[in-house]
Amino acid sequence: MSGRVPGSVTPLELFYDLTYVIAFAVAADELAHAITEGEVGAGLGAYAFAIFGVTWAWLNFTWFSSAYGNDDALFRVATVVQMVGVVIFSFGLPVSFADTAHGGSPNNALLVVGYVIMRVPLVVLWLRAAREDPEHRRTSTAYAVTISVAQVGWVLTTLPGLPTGATIAALVLLAAAELVAPVVIERRFGRAPWDPGHIAERFGLLTLITLGEVVAATVAAVGVLVRDTGWSVAAVVIAASGLVIAAGLWWAYYLVPARTILTRWPTRTFPWRHAHLPLFGAVAAVGAGLRVAADGVEHEVLSLLQITLALAVPVAIVIVLVFLLWSLLVRSFDLTHLPLFVGTLVPIAAAVVIAAVVDPHTPIHLADGANLAALVTVIALVSLSCVVEVVGHEKVGYSHTLRAVKRNLRP
Template identity: 60%
Template sequence: MAFAAASDQLAEHLAAGTIWPAIGAFVFAVWAVSWAWLNYSWFASAYGNDDLLIRATTIVPMIGVVVLVYGLPVSFDTAARGESPNNLLMVVGYVIMRVPLIALWLRAANQDPEHRRNALSYVAIISAAQVGWVLTAVLPLPATATVLLIVVLALGEMVAPAIATRRYGYSPWNAGHLAERFGLLTLITIGEVIAGTVAAVGALTQEKGWSPEAVLIIASGVLIATAVWWTYFLVPSRLVLEARPERTFSWRYAHLALFGSIAATGAGLHLYLSFFLR
């Protein structure tokens, strides 16, 4: 849902000519959703026991995604006006997605003494980051300063876990579980490209009826989605992670660009459609 919403906003603003602000807002949105999901999957790979707390903290981030999605139109509109793509609604949604992990890592620290320092490092990193994100939304900073702070916070959230892991060791993650979870979100993102294609063709046929352009759009969407799915699952991720665990972080972070690229494909199809509706 969030990827599809960001994709729609990207296509709309690219069609309006606000190219770089739209791309910036899109990257910000995709990063926020992907990073929150990636970190939950990392925790669940190590400590997901499917009890009440795990299930509750799975539902809460879903609520956060919904809140964040409602902030996306504001984010793209303000970026188009040369202002920061950040807004309080997006930040609240992001914080809702991230805060449950603090409780989960605290429980892991209590129940797994061997990896306590690693778990507590995640508690500190997530807590400090959320304070920073709230400050970006409430402080009356100039747009440039806010954007710079956003970039610093995002980079900090990605770099700090790698540093902490090098110092305190890995949590007991599972390669098979990670490969499955990341593959599932890849499939979901590809599904949103298909859904976007269907919506685009539906709008086109309602306006002008079936045409060669409509057939081209739907064929392109299906072909691109199939190619991405085929290519992604050619790589035996579980085997790679088991054989080269030191590459886990680079493998995880590469998915940030992957999810954004797949979602941007849907935006391209919508943009292509807009030229035929004019």
Template identity: 65%
Template structure:
């Protein structure tokens, strides 16, 4: 475990890394299912809080492993066993998600013993691997030890928030502080002790693969929503429109994400990786929440316990957030605030806002009843408008935004070449 080459071009994910990612298919689906269930029961605020905590927990666990694997993933027997043990920890974490949401709804902390145990099972082998790297890679010994110490301190904090009885407000504040500290610590460690030998191109591929996995939750949720409508009314034009719109959402989410040339930029400027990777936290959460919104629609169709306006918000808010974060991630990665993208952003958000307006107008009639033509029409319109927002995002970037991307890259490359010559 002497460290991978951080400048290796074309490095791909290993079969072991792909196997590890499979556990996160279940994790994102479980979080989406829980927030959809509790929102449908009317516990909107606590459910959203528990969802944010769940998405951070799941995403951060994945980032911890991915960061180490990019630097030291040698795929030997010890590394494989350590990875499989971490997969067990992810499964334990997933078992902790339902109690986490239930606790939040009841006014308690979303952090619980199962989630903490899952993290311990994941982090003990990870700490051992960082210490192994410190012993076998003298050139990066200080930063490897720094990561091991950082994880021990952070995990101690998470354990204390779960076992020490504190007022809810204090516990929530502690969880927020811990989350911020977790994100800041790697930047500080590598800034003070040197950079671990992670590969920026490999990191870009790993994050893109997890994004695709998260988009899969939208496909699964679309199937659930259409199944609910078909069970209620049989196949109809409305069911076809919702199915088509859901699949369009999945396709355009994928398309919009890959409009950003992440791997190309990060391989050229790896120092931009930290800000870029943190921009993924709301992106992962937003995409999974779109699936949750579709699950909310499916539950409302079956049980008629939500209004069209509530369904519209459950879909429009995460879609709007993802569209906004694509703009933010482009700006962070390119280190350029191209104001010509602002009209594109506003144009893409316009159908999403229209979906909310349609939902609010239709929602004044109370809970949805798909046997009534106005409610069914409003539901179909909301889903179609939300999907249209993502279509506009893709078309706008392909027609206008991509030229701006190329121009920014060329200008940055020319500036960098001139500085090196000087």
């Protein structure tokens, strides 16, 4: 482990990422169930905790593998062990959501066991890198120590008798410390030999996998709806909208030339990578919103406004974060982007307004023609926002990106 030769993603890394499809799907399912049951606040809290745990462990593995992933037997075994941790963590998610719904902490012993298994192999790998790469020994050792201390903290949050408020405060402090630690380590001891081009590819692929979860959620939700009630206008609209949203978000994300920019300016990687933590959660939540839409239509227990918000909010967050990623990478403020940004969000705002005007409280009944027309309209409007995002970036935004990058390249 003397520093990885820059290159593309390995089959082992792709195999590792597959476990995250499971984790994202379980978290999205639990969020959808919580929203359907009216436990929105508790569900969002448990979901945020779940997404942080999963994505932060993934990010740490990616950081190490980009620097020292030599794909030998020890590295492979350590990676598979981490995959086991992801699966165990996923088993703890239903308990986390249930406890949170009853006023408890989102943390539980099963989650922590899974999380520790996801992290401890990295301690061994960082120590190995410290031994075999003297040039970056202090950085690697600092990572190993920081991860070890963090795991002790996570274990302590599961001690019996701790008040829920104190536990949640401790979890927030631990998460904040974990986010700050890598920045401090690499500023103080020097950068680990990670490859910014590889980092960009890895983050892009996990975004792609998460978008695949949106497609899977669409198929699953519509499949259940069709099986129980047969094909209907609502089922067709949900299926078509799910695919349009997934394709639009994929298109918009890859319009930002992350690999090119990060390879040229590696220091921009830290803020860019941190912005992906909410992005992964928001993309997976789009799948949850589609499940909520199907459940609301099938069981007629949710109002049109609740269905609209469940889908519109995560889509809006993803769109905002795509613009944020652009700004973090390009480091340029372009006033002409503001009309594009506003124009992208207008269909979403219109969908929410329509849903609020139709009836914000009464459960939706598709036998009512007005309700059916309103449902089709609001879901189509949310999908339209993704289309506006893509067309706007293709016609306007991308040329601005090229101009901004050229300005940065000037001496």
